[in-house]
Amino acid sequence: MPAPRLLLLTLLCACLPGLARAQAENSGVYLTWRDDPATTITVNWLNLYADAPATAWNRRPGGEWRRVGGTAHPVRPSGLWVRRVQLRELSPDTGYEVALGAQPPAGTATGYPFRTMPREFGRPLSFVTGGDMMHSREMVDVMNKQAGRLDPDFALLGVDLAYANNVDATRLVDFFQSGLLHARGRNGRLIPMVPVIGNHEVVGGYRGRPEVEAS
Numbered sequence: 713m714p715a716p717r718l719l720l721l722t723l724l725c726a727c728l729p730g731l732a733r734a735q736a737e738n739s740g741v742y743l744t745w746r747d748d749p750a751t752t753i754t755v756n757w758l759n760l761y762a763d764a765p766a767t768a769w770n771r772r773p774g775g776e777w778r779r780v781g782g783t784a785h786p787v788r789p790s791g792l793w794v795r796r797v798q799l800r801e802l803s804p805d806t807g808y809e810v811a812l813g814a815q816p817p818a819g820t821a822t823g824y825p826f827r828t829m830p831r832e833f834g835r836p837l838s839f840v841t842g843g844d845m846m847h848s849r850e851m852v853d854v855m856n857k858q859a860g861r862l863d864p865d866f867a868l869l870g871v872d873l874a875y876a877n878n879v880d881a882t883r884l885v886d887f888f889q890s891g892l893l894h895a896r897g898r899n900g901r902l903i904p905m906v907p908v909i910g911n912h913e914v915v916g917g918y919r920g921r922p923e924v925e926a927s
Contacts, residue, residue, distance in 0.1 A: 740888030741812070741824060743904040749829040749866075750804035753796045753904065757812060758787070760889060768797040769816040769823065770808055777816035790881030805830035807901075826902045829865060838862070843870040843910070849886050856894035863897040871910025 740758035766782040782797030795812075802808065811823030830837070830926050840859045846852040859867060874880075876889035897903050 719805075740885060741892050741902070742871075742888055743826055743902050745904060746798065746870070747800075750831040751800065751802050751825060751828065753802065753808075753828065755799065755810050757813075758792050758885060759795070760791055760793065760795060762786075764793070764795070765796040765814045765844050766797065767811075767812070767814055768799070769811045770799050771823075772806065773822075773825070774807055778909070779816070787881065787884070791840065792881050792884065802828050805829055805835075805863045824902050825900055826888050826904070827865075838864045839866050839868055841863045841868040843872065843908075844872045845869065845875050846883065846887050846890075846902055849890060852887065852890050856890050859903065860894055860896045863901075864903060867895065867903050867905045868908075870908040873907060873910075885909075 724775065727756055742756050744754045744756060745752065748753050762784075764784075766784045767783065768780050770775040770780065771777045773800075780797050780799055784793050784795045786792070787794050799808075799810065805828060807825060809823035809828045811817045814841050817823060832854075840862055874883040876883040876887070888922065891905070892902075895903050
């Protein structure tokens with residue numbers, strides 16, 4: 713192999729683990745609420761690394777990045793970890809960006825855009841809703857693309873989402889990656905979701921303990 717090609721291959725092999733890890737740390741990014749939807753948002757994301765930082769950065773577009781720490785929890789019985797960061801003291805009905813990782817985006821790089829809910833009904837609110845969603849990745853991709861085109865304020869997703877039964881982690885990754893890729897509102901805005909678990913989010917389907925057996 714000529715020396716320049718060998719050098720290029722060596723550099724690629726050295727960089728691939730870091731690139732794969734950076735991508736994995738940002739897989740399955742999704743927004744939920746645990747508090748006032750006008751002034752808070754919960755940022756969630758999945759990865760495979762127990763030692764990855766549970767750190768997010770948020771700002772108004774063009775403003776200064778603000779660091780916020782969160783929590784990390786294993787998604788048993790898989791090797792996945794879910795990280796959650798609660799953003800507080802936000803302004804109602806306002807656009808923000810959020811980025812993930814130990815350091816804020818450099819230079820002109822941006823984060824994931826999102827918008828808080830209004831405090832009062834000064835404008836129409838819209839939402840999409842559905843359930844029994846991921847019979848296949850192809851089907852949920854089509855649904856998420858349609859949800860993004862409708863540009864709703866949020867999505868109410870009721871039961872049997874990824875059909876993971878809290879045992880098939882690949883379906884969880886597929887489900888949340890599909891949402892991140894396709895369920896994006898105007899200008900790429902992340903659409904917050906209100907998820908509701910059903911029997912296909914629980915090991916065995918019925919009569920279990922959600923705090924232990926639900927995904």
